[in-house]
Amino acid sequence: MNCEACVNYIYDEEYECYSCLVNLDEDEMYRFLTGSKAACPYFRLDDEYGVVRKQI
Numbered sequence: 942m943n944c945e946a947c948v949n950y951i952y953d954e955e956y957e958c959y960s961c962l963v964n965l966d967e968d969e970m971y972r973f974l975t976g977s978k979a980a981c982p983y984f985r986l987d988d989e990y991g992v993v994r995k996q997i
Contacts, residue, residue, distance in 0.1 A: 944959075944961060944981075945959075946986060946987055947961070947981070947983075947984050947985060947986070947987060948985045948986070948987040949961050949962045949963050949983060949984075949985065950962075950987075963981075963983045969982075
């Protein structure tokens, strides 16, 4: 999974760039930057149609 498909990855109009809403602590940031963690534990797929499927 990549950050672009995550619901926590949003566009920040003030800084004019995309950023993650999750505040990682020091250990989590180290694992993320070094790639020692296989996947982000906070990743949630940005599925726009998930709500519609539940209504059917």
